[in-house]
Structure formats: structure tokens, C-alpha cells
Amino acid sequence: MSTALPLLSPELLARLQRMELVSRKVFRGRMKGERRSTRKGQSVExxxxxxxxxxxxxxxxxxxxxxxxxxxxxxxxLEEEDLHVFALIDASRSMDFGDPTKLYFAKQLAAALGFVGLVRSDRVRIETLGNSADRANVFRGRQSLWRMLDYLESITPEDTPSLAEAVKSFCLRNSGRGIVVLISDLMDKGGYEDALRWLVARRMDVYVVHVLAAEELDPPLEGDLRLVDCEDADTAEITATGALMARYRRTLAAFVDGASEFCTRRGMVYMRASNETSVESLMTGYLRQRGLVR
Amino acid sequence: MFPEWSSALVWWQWVILAAVPPAVVLLYFLKLKRTPLEVPSTYLWHKSIEDLNVNSLWQRLRRNLLLLLQLLLIALAMLALLQPGWRSQILSGDRFIFLIDNSASMNATDVAPSRLAEAKRQVLELIGEMDSADVAMVVSFSDTARVEQTFTGNRRELRAAVEAIEPTERRTSLVEAIKVSSGLANPGRSGEDITDERVAEALPAKLFIVSDGKFPDVDDLALGTLDAVYIPIGQPDAANVAIVAFDTRRHSRQDDRLQAFAQMVNFGSEPVVVDAELFLDAQSEPFDVARETIPPNGVWSEPFPMVGVESGVLELRLSVEDALEVDNRAWTIINPPEPVPVLVVSPGNEPLQWALTTGPARRLASVQVEPPEFLATDTYRQQAAGRAWSLLIYDRCGPETMPQANTLFIGSVPKHPGWSAGPRIEAPMIVDADPAHPLMQFVTVDQELIAAATPLSFPSGGSVLIDAGDQPLLAIAPREGFEDAVLGFELVGVRSDGQMGLRTTWPRRLSFAVFLQNCVEYLGGAGRADSANRYRPGESVTLENPDPEQSFQVRSPRGKVTNPRGGTQGRFQFRETTEVGEYKVESGGSTAGRFVVNLFDRAESDVATRAQGAIRIGYVEIPDDSGWEPTRTDLWKGLLLLGLAVLLLEWYTYTRRIRL
Incomplete structure (x- = not known):
């Protein structure tokens, strides 16, 4: 299975090593090279x-x-303030779909971002939504890489509270500013808007990575079906006609556009990703363009 | 057109077939047990089908489209196995003649809106069934026949001709219509020469008699190549109340006393309460009223005594709801009691003069007696030409030119073509008399003795009133609007002993006085004070223009004005008596005369449609349904094609779904 694969290949690690996480908010206006001095000791800037x-x-x-x-x-x-990097992984059961699963993709992305942060001595915190009890998920320093990867490997799909509840809980527990990367499919019947508003309210630099499986983008359905929601066992009876599929695609497009617009209006960076997108290309290409890494 | 079914399967096969639709539905529901499929989230799906649920019925139907198509396919197959078809009739033949009855009885409203409208509708239907190569002719008939459209294949012309047929109030006679039809259908040779190119073949044609059958059977006509069909119009139990007689009589002694008689008949099978109202001169208030319950097929005779009525037009109206309106009104004219001027030209005839001085005769006639020499005077000529007398009686003499009046010749014959006297015969025995003729009413002559007589020959159109074994002794014949009656024996004459005396025993009898009174009444027009000027619809009326210098016109009851033309000596024949009611003859702007037209026809008023198959023409029973040939139009082929289309649609639907 895909989960048996290593989250980060050596080649990817080599490329990520040269990268750096950039926050648009916490250190806004600072010049280049300033982050470098922080590594030499405190209060010398x-x-x-x-x-x-x-x-x-x-x-x-x-x-x-x-x-x-x-x-x-x-x-x-200048007072020394390390960069807090939060990776919020939606580990709800809906993420356990696709090949590789959306959750695997999320873990991979979190690992990559975390590694970049660790290399630059940032404070990396990886959380799954709703799993507030687990405190042993803060990592700093390169030596924490394997611990982080172990932690990521241990994440499995589970029943989670709603997206809004989980984010609210996260925000209440973590007061520090920093970069938040929310990796989720946003498929919450209560809506994603409240969750994102919580993040905005904490004045965090928010990146929303919207992961969708290929099956969700273009469902290979046919015939009369009873669709069962893997999270709440809710059912929807459909007959997969051309008209319905077209309607689904329109709804999906509206959903994605709505999320994108919601984020953009509030200063969040929205990225849509498929579970089949390679993390390497995402990190070296798209995220670099969007300014999360350099 | 009648639907017709004939099963192609036996009962147990039907049972098996009937089990198929439930099986399909069952299979459909089994199939519809939806496959459960776990998805990450039904969030978007719910959103997608949210607005579809708004018109969920349609969606359900859409979802079940395959099932519906399958059921439809099976239904069509079952229907096809039932072998449905239309049992319809088509017109047989290629030449048709439509005889449409537009007589008075066709105005009956027992079929809405009227029998004529129904007849026209049925004929239009028949025209619609004609093939393009067929030809047809349209004839309307009442007591006369009129070719509305000669043979044509143009259906629009035929329809227009049928639409143009107007109802009349005339009586019915099929004879002329049959003659016209057979004449046009079987044209005779155009000439004696058989090589004539224009000689037409007698082609068979189908003759549709669209009528209520209120006409007498036609016995002396052969249909030839015509194939007749009777299409009865109307209800065989249609009820109607009609005035069949309406007349007035003056009291025999008191001229100011008048009695109107009316006879009403209930032709229905239920008793009917009838109100009869008598109107004088179209006044709004009735002059007299009467009410009676007429039993089924019963007759109600009602006298209406009237005092002090000199003249006028009487109208009788029945207030009753029945099928035919035209016979619920009747008119009669009361003329002032004036004795008619009668001239008796005789060398001396006491019995004749006595008979003309009886009480009733005096009231009827003012008699002027002149000797034969008077005939040679200018006074006579002027007065005879000027119609000074209504009746001229010539006793053993005759004028050189016939007068402009009715005449009675006694012991002489008119000098008019057609009249002649045979050789004298002694003591003829009266063999027969015609009691039906008005002149011979209440006249019995069979016991009379006659000394000598000259048997008469009379012009065509005349009739014998008294004959002595093929030897007419009294005859009457028409002459240019007048009638001449001729008695072929003398009443008085020179007896064998040389004395003047009676030459017959008849003048001694009361019947002779009655005969003379009949002559004064019938020939002189007397007593017609109350019964003159009455006609039936379609009858020809002889009209006189009293002043030839003035314009002359006839105003019909509905106000239609006709100017009679082509008359001779101020006399006109008016033939357009198509409406019932009072006609006014106007001369120079004032009313110069009146006459009335009444239906008074039991055959027309008895509107019960003649039963089918009861029409006879020339001893041939006319069937009522042979105009149609039964035919069957199968529908199963169409159903099969439809089923194929449904199958294709189902296949298309199915493949569309697979492609998703």
C-alpha cells in the first residue's frame, strides 16, 4: 500500500534541504538574510x-x-522569535480515499513542510484535527526529523469532530503566531467557513491545501446507487445519469471556487491539490510560486 | 366506425402474457435495490440532487424511464395481440346521387338542430367518404325536385351545393326527384342515330334518398340502373300536433254569423294539452281561445263562433311544444258576404230559374236572366270581357267567344277547341257519377230519367262528372284559368207531343237545386266568401291585376316581394307559394287581394320518420344500409411499429446510461 512507502524520498529531502519557509506576516518587511542571524545566537540583531x-x-x-x-x-x-510552523492534517475518514489516499498525500506534504522547517530550526508542530490530547507533536531541529516522520506514520483515519470544532480547539490551544498549513478536503457538512474564520481571527499566515481525490473530481459511477457517507453513514440515493454527473461537476466546481474565493478575500492562500499530485512538484513549483517556501 | 377486437391468443396464453408486466415491475424493483457505495462524503451529492428533488416526480419518472418504456412495450405487444381494428364502412360505387328532402316535415326539430341540417350533415359525411375518382350529384326535393349540383367530382362544389339547400314548407313527392335523377343518371340517346357519338351509356349510380320518408310510395317508376338507398332522418316516434283543417262558414241564414272550424291532430303517442288561439287581422289580443287535451293519435275539432265579423284574415295558433312549427299556425280569409253575379242566358227555363231563386241560392248569387239574343249585344260583349259576371249559364245557346269567367252550358257545347257533342242518343241511363267533385257533392242522379242526350267530348284535362256508360253526360274542363261545365242534355225542351216541357226528371229533385248551388259556389266562387283564396305550399295561384296600368306585386308572409310577369290579359300565375301564411297582392300601392297558404298535410305533419326498409319505388323495397360496405382496418401493424420505436428509444436510453 501507499502508506508503506517512505513519506519523503532521499532525493526530495536533498531538494527540500535548500528551502526555507517564509511567512508573510510575522516577519513582514524584513530583509533577506535576516533569518540566517537567528541561528547564531539570541539578541544580536x-x-x-x-x-x-x-x-x-x-x-x-x-x-x-x-x-x-x-x-x-x-x-x-530585535527580540528573537522563532517561526512557528503548524501543519494541520485533516485525518477524518473521508481523507482515507483515493490512491494514494488523500491522508497519505497530506502526511507527505506535512512531512515536506516540516522538514523544511526543521532544517531552518523553525518550530514545527504537526496536529491532526480533533486530536487535541496528543502533545508530543512539536518538533525543532533537524534531529527531530525521524521522530516527526514516525509521528506522521502513526496518523490513521479516525472519527473526528467537525472541522470548525477541531480548528477552534486548535486555535484556543495555540496562541503563537505563525504559518498554518491546513491540509483538508473541506468536506464538512457544517461548512468550512467557520473553521477558516477561526484561523483568520488568530492572525496566522494561513495556507489552505484543498486535497481532493481523483474519484471526487470525476466519480466513476454508473447505475442506481446508494452512496454512503463514510463519516456519518448518511446516504444519498442516486441514479448516475449524464445529467446528474454534469450537475455534480458543476456543484464541485462551485464548491472549489467558493472555497478559493473565501480564502482569497480573507488573505489566506488557497491551493487545490489532487491526491495524485506529487509533493515534490508541489513544493518546488506551486508552493514556491505562492511564496510559502523559497 | 366501430372498434373491433379479435384475440390472437387462447386464455392460458393470455394468463402468461398478463404475468409479464408484474414480472417486469418485480424485476425492476429487484434491480432497483441500489448498490451501496461508500464515498468520502455525500456533501456534494446532496447539494447536487437538492434542486433535482424540487421536481422529484419528474425525476422519479426519469429514473423509471426504462421501466415505463418496458411496460409500454409490453402493453403495445398485448394490444397488438388483441388485433384491434376499426370496423368501418366505405362507400361502394363510383357514381352517387344525393336526394335531399327539404319538404316541410324536414323542418322538424326532433333531431337538433333540424332534420334538414342532419340530412345535410350526413350527406356531407358521405361526400367526405367519396374517392377522388367518384362523381356525385345533389338534388333537393319537396313536391318538386331541383338539381342543386350536376354530376361532378369536385367535392367543394358538392359541399357548397349541399350547404346551399334551404328548407321549404312544401309537401313531399319523390316522383319528380326520381325522374330527374334517373334522367341525369341514365341520359337517353341524344338522337335516333345510334352512331351518334354523344350517345351516353346508362351508367349505374347509387341513389341516396336522405329523407324522413314522408312521401307516398312511388309505384309507376322503375329505377333502372339506379341503386336506391334510403337514409332515414329523424325519430320514428317524433311527436307533433298539427292543424289539419281550418275553415270558416257563414250561417246559412244569418250573414253576420260566422263559424270558424279547426281540426287539430296529435300525431304523438302521448296525450298533449293544446292551447288554440284565434287571432283576427294579426291583432295582439286573441279573438278566441280554447284548450283541449288531445289523446294520442286523437283529433280535436273545435268550432269558434263569431258574430259581426265582416271580413279579415283569421289566424289560428297552437301553443304547444312539438317537433314541427310550420303546422302550428293556419290562416283563412273571411270575405264580405256578397252574392256573386250570375248571368243566365236562356230562351226560357222555369226549373232553372226556380232553382236559382231558392233561399240559399239567392244569398249566394244575384241572378240576371237574359234571352239568347242578349249574346249578340255590345253590352254582353263588354261585360263578358270585363268580367262582370262570375258565372255564366248558357241554356241551349252559347256565345261566339268564350267569356272571361266560368261557365255552365246546358244542352249545348261551348264553341271552344276540344268540346263537341256526339250523336244524339235516346233515353240514356245514368251509370256513374263522380261524387268527389265539388259540383257533385250531395247530388244523386242515379235514379233520374233523361229523354235524350248528346254525349260529350271535352278537352284534355277535363273530367267526367256524370256518364251513361262511356258516354259523358256532364263534364268539366279547364280553359285558360277558367272552367267550363257542360251538361249534355236539355232540362226543358220540345217534347214528342210538340209541347214545351221537362226533358228529364232531375229538375224535380232537390239534388238539382243542390247541383245549381254547387255550381254557383264552385264555378261562381260564391260561398267561397270564407274558403276562397286558400292554397297549399307550392300550388300555383292565378292572380288578376285589376288595373293593368298599375304596378303589380305579391308580398309574401315574410315580406318577400315578387313581381309576377308574363301574364296574359291581366292574369298571372304565381308559383312561389313556398311560405305558409298570408300573401298580399298589391296593385298600385294598395292591397288588391289576399290569399293564404297553409300546410294542411297530414303526411307532412305526421313527422314520425318512416321505418327503415319501408320505402318502395316501383314495387322494389328500398334498403337502408346497402350504401356502405363493411371494411376492417387493422391497427396491429401500427402498434408493432410503435413498439419497435419504443424498443429503439429504450435501447438509446440504456446506452446513454451506460456511457455515463
Whole structure:
């Protein structure tokens, strides 16, 4: 099965190693190379000067300036703040479809992003929606790669609460800003809008990767069928006629367009992906274009 | 057209076939046990079928299209096995003659809107059934026949001719219609020469008599190559109440007393309450009314006594709901009681003069007696030409030119072509008399003795009233609108002893006075004070223009004005008595005379349609249905084709679904 394959091939790892995660929000306005200094130690990044006021730490007084101007200035350094990368994987049962499954694709993508983050010493947190009890999913540093991959391998499809509930729970638990990559099929009967609003409200840099299986894009159905929802056992009786299929495709297109528009209007980046898309091409091509990695 | 079925299967095969549709439905439901299929989410599917559910019935039908098509296919197959067909009739023959009765009885409304309309409808239907190569002719008939359309294959012309037929109020006679039809259908040779190219072959034709059958059988006509069919129109039990007689008589002694008699007949099978209203001169208030319940097929005779009515037009109206309207009204004219002027030219005839001085005769006639010499005077000539007398009686004499009046010759013959007297015979024995003639009513002559007589020869159209074994002794014959009666023996004359005396015993009898009174009434027009000027529809009326200088016209009851032409000596024949009611003769703007036309025909009023197969022409019973040939139109081929189409549609539907 596809799940037996390694999430990341050595070739992909080699390519990802040269990449870097970029946040549009947290470090907006910063110049190139600034991220590099963070790796050399804390509080060495000069930011600005300000007048000394009694009580300031004398260690930060710029003595050279005092010598020249005979005035006390405090040298300000930018506070160190590591980049938080969150990968939110929808592990609902609906993700267990397709070949490879959408969940496998999601795990692969999360692994790739996580690896990029780990390489750049970012704080990588991988969560499945609704699985709030698991705390051992924060990774930092390259050495955490195998632990992360192990964690990802352990993710299996399970019954989850609704998308909105799960995202709300995630947002309440994680107050830090950062990049959130939500990998989901957004197939929630309660709608995806509330979930995304929660993410926006946390002022996170949100990327929504909308994963759809090839079977969903073009269902190979025929005859009289009773469709059973794998999550809630809801049924829909259909007779697969040409008209109905055309209608389904129209509905799907409307659904995808609606999600895309919803995200764009709120400053989120929306990406539609098929389970058959290769992660490598996604990372090196599409995500790079959209500015998530470079 | 009648649907017809004939099964192609026996009962157990039908049972098997009947089990197929339930089996198909069963199979369909088995098949419809939908295959469950797990999908990531039914979210989008629900959204997709959401608006389809709005018209879910249609969707259900669409979903079940295959089932419906299969059931339809089986139904069509079963229907085809039933071998349905139309048992219809087609017109046999290629030449048709449509005789359409438009007589008075065809106005009956027992079939809506009227019998004539129904007849026209049926004929139009027959015309519609004609093949393109067929030809037909349309003839309307009442007491006369009229060719509305000669033989043609143009159906539009035929239809137009049928549509143009108008109802009349005339009586019915089939004879002329048959003659016209056979004449046109079997034209005789155009000349004696048999090599004449125009000699037409007698071609057989189908003759449709579309009528209610209210005409007498035709005995003395052969149909020849005509194949007659009677299409009865109307109900055989149609009920009608009719006035069959309406007349007035003055009291025999009191001129101011008048009695109107009416006779009404109920031709229906139920008793009918009838209100009869008598109107004088079209006044709005009835002059007299009467009510009576007439039993089925019963007769109601009602006298209406009238006092002080000098003249006028009497109209009798029946208030009753029946099939025929035209016979619910009748008219009669009351003329003022005036004695008619009678001239008696005689060398002396006491019995004759006595008979003309009886009470009734005096009231009827003002008699002027002149000797034969008077005939030579200018006074006579002028007055005779000017119609000064209504009746002229010539006793043993005669004028050189016949007068413009009716005449009675006694012991002499008119000097008019056709009249002559045979050799004198002694003591002829009266063998027969015609009691039906108005002149001979209540006259018995069989016991009379006659000394001598000269047997008469009379012009064509005359009739014998008294004869002595093939030797006419009293005859009457028409003459240009008048009638001449001639008695072939003298009443008084020179007896064998040389004395003047009676030459017959007749003047001694009351019957002689009655005969003279009849002459005054019938020939002189007296007593017709109340019965003159009455005609039947279609009868010819002789009209006189009192002033030839003035314009002359006849106004019909419905106001149609006719100007009679071509008359001689101020006399005209008016033939357009097609409507019942009062006709006014107008001369110079004033009413110069009146006459009335009444139906008074029991045959027309008895509107019960003659039973089918009861028509006889020349001793040949006319069938009522041989115009049609039964034919059967099978529908199973069409059903089979339809089934094939359904099969194709099903196949198409199925393949479309597979392709999804």
C-alpha cells in the first residue's frame, strides 16, 4: 500500500534541504538574510536606538555613542522569535480515499513542510484535527526529523469532530503566531467557513491545501446507487445519469471556487491539490510560486 | 366506425402474457435495490440532487424511464395481440346521387338542430367518404325536385351545393326527384342515330334518398340502373300536433254569423294539452281561445263562433311544444258576404230559374236572366270581357267567344277547341257519377230519367262528372284559368207531343237545386266568401291585376316581394307559394287581394320518420344500409411499429446510461 512507502524520498529531502519557509506576516518587511542571524545566537540583531531612562539594563547602553556624543543611548536588539510552523492534517475518514489516499498525500506534504522547517530550526508542530490530547507533536531541529516522520506514520483515519470544532480547539490551544498549513478536503457538512474564520481571527499566515481525490473530481459511477457517507453513514440515493454527473461537476466546481474565493478575500492562500499530485512538484513549483517556501 | 377486437391468443396464453408486466415491475424493483457505495462524503451529492428533488416526480419518472418504456412495450405487444381494428364502412360505387328532402316535415326539430341540417350533415359525411375518382350529384326535393349540383367530382362544389339547400314548407313527392335523377343518371340517346357519338351509356349510380320518408310510395317508376338507398332522418316516434283543417262558414241564414272550424291532430303517442288561439287581422289580443287535451293519435275539432265579423284574415295558433312549427299556425280569409253575379242566358227555363231563386241560392248569387239574343249585344260583349259576371249559364245557346269567367252550358257545347257533342242518343241511363267533385257533392242522379242526350267530348284535362256508360253526360274542363261545365242534355225542351216541357226528371229533385248551388259556389266562387283564396305550399295561384296600368306585386308572409310577369290579359300565375301564411297582392300601392297558404298535410305533419326498409319505388323495397360496405382496418401493424420505436428509444436510453 501507499502508506508503506517512505513519506519523503532521499532525493526530495536533498531538494527540500535548500528551502526555507517564509511567512508573510510575522516577519513582514524584513530583509533577506535576516533569518540566517537567528541561528547564531539570541539578541544580536540590532534594531534601533532609544534614550536611556533610569532602570534600563546598562549592558545594552551603547558606550561608543556615549563617548562620542556624551549622551546615553540604549541599543535595541530585535527580540528573537522563532517561526512557528503548524501543519494541520485533516485525518477524518473521508481523507482515507483515493490512491494514494488523500491522508497519505497530506502526511507527505506535512512531512515536506516540516522538514523544511526543521532544517531552518523553525518550530514545527504537526496536529491532526480533533486530536487535541496528543502533545508530543512539536518538533525543532533537524534531529527531530525521524521522530516527526514516525509521528506522521502513526496518523490513521479516525472519527473526528467537525472541522470548525477541531480548528477552534486548535486555535484556543495555540496562541503563537505563525504559518498554518491546513491540509483538508473541506468536506464538512457544517461548512468550512467557520473553521477558516477561526484561523483568520488568530492572525496566522494561513495556507489552505484543498486535497481532493481523483474519484471526487470525476466519480466513476454508473447505475442506481446508494452512496454512503463514510463519516456519518448518511446516504444519498442516486441514479448516475449524464445529467446528474454534469450537475455534480458543476456543484464541485462551485464548491472549489467558493472555497478559493473565501480564502482569497480573507488573505489566506488557497491551493487545490489532487491526491495524485506529487509533493515534490508541489513544493518546488506551486508552493514556491505562492511564496510559502523559497 | 366501430372498434373491433379479435384475440390472437387462447386464455392460458393470455394468463402468461398478463404475468409479464408484474414480472417486469418485480424485476425492476429487484434491480432497483441500489448498490451501496461508500464515498468520502455525500456533501456534494446532496447539494447536487437538492434542486433535482424540487421536481422529484419528474425525476422519479426519469429514473423509471426504462421501466415505463418496458411496460409500454409490453402493453403495445398485448394490444397488438388483441388485433384491434376499426370496423368501418366505405362507400361502394363510383357514381352517387344525393336526394335531399327539404319538404316541410324536414323542418322538424326532433333531431337538433333540424332534420334538414342532419340530412345535410350526413350527406356531407358521405361526400367526405367519396374517392377522388367518384362523381356525385345533389338534388333537393319537396313536391318538386331541383338539381342543386350536376354530376361532378369536385367535392367543394358538392359541399357548397349541399350547404346551399334551404328548407321549404312544401309537401313531399319523390316522383319528380326520381325522374330527374334517373334522367341525369341514365341520359337517353341524344338522337335516333345510334352512331351518334354523344350517345351516353346508362351508367349505374347509387341513389341516396336522405329523407324522413314522408312521401307516398312511388309505384309507376322503375329505377333502372339506379341503386336506391334510403337514409332515414329523424325519430320514428317524433311527436307533433298539427292543424289539419281550418275553415270558416257563414250561417246559412244569418250573414253576420260566422263559424270558424279547426281540426287539430296529435300525431304523438302521448296525450298533449293544446292551447288554440284565434287571432283576427294579426291583432295582439286573441279573438278566441280554447284548450283541449288531445289523446294520442286523437283529433280535436273545435268550432269558434263569431258574430259581426265582416271580413279579415283569421289566424289560428297552437301553443304547444312539438317537433314541427310550420303546422302550428293556419290562416283563412273571411270575405264580405256578397252574392256573386250570375248571368243566365236562356230562351226560357222555369226549373232553372226556380232553382236559382231558392233561399240559399239567392244569398249566394244575384241572378240576371237574359234571352239568347242578349249574346249578340255590345253590352254582353263588354261585360263578358270585363268580367262582370262570375258565372255564366248558357241554356241551349252559347256565345261566339268564350267569356272571361266560368261557365255552365246546358244542352249545348261551348264553341271552344276540344268540346263537341256526339250523336244524339235516346233515353240514356245514368251509370256513374263522380261524387268527389265539388259540383257533385250531395247530388244523386242515379235514379233520374233523361229523354235524350248528346254525349260529350271535352278537352284534355277535363273530367267526367256524370256518364251513361262511356258516354259523358256532364263534364268539366279547364280553359285558360277558367272552367267550363257542360251538361249534355236539355232540362226543358220540345217534347214528342210538340209541347214545351221537362226533358228529364232531375229538375224535380232537390239534388238539382243542390247541383245549381254547387255550381254557383264552385264555378261562381260564391260561398267561397270564407274558403276562397286558400292554397297549399307550392300550388300555383292565378292572380288578376285589376288595373293593368298599375304596378303589380305579391308580398309574401315574410315580406318577400315578387313581381309576377308574363301574364296574359291581366292574369298571372304565381308559383312561389313556398311560405305558409298570408300573401298580399298589391296593385298600385294598395292591397288588391289576399290569399293564404297553409300546410294542411297530414303526411307532412305526421313527422314520425318512416321505418327503415319501408320505402318502395316501383314495387322494389328500398334498403337502408346497402350504401356502405363493411371494411376492417387493422391497427396491429401500427402498434408493432410503435413498439419497435419504443424498443429503439429504450435501447438509446440504456446506452446513454451506460456511457455515463
Amino acid at each position: 540590532f534594531a534601533d536606538f532609544r534614550n536611556y531612562v533610569p532602570g534600563d539594563d546598562l549592558r545594552f547602553v551603547d558606550w561608543n555613542t556615549y563617548a562620542r556624543l556624551d549622551r546615553l543611548f540604549l541599543k535595541l536588539f
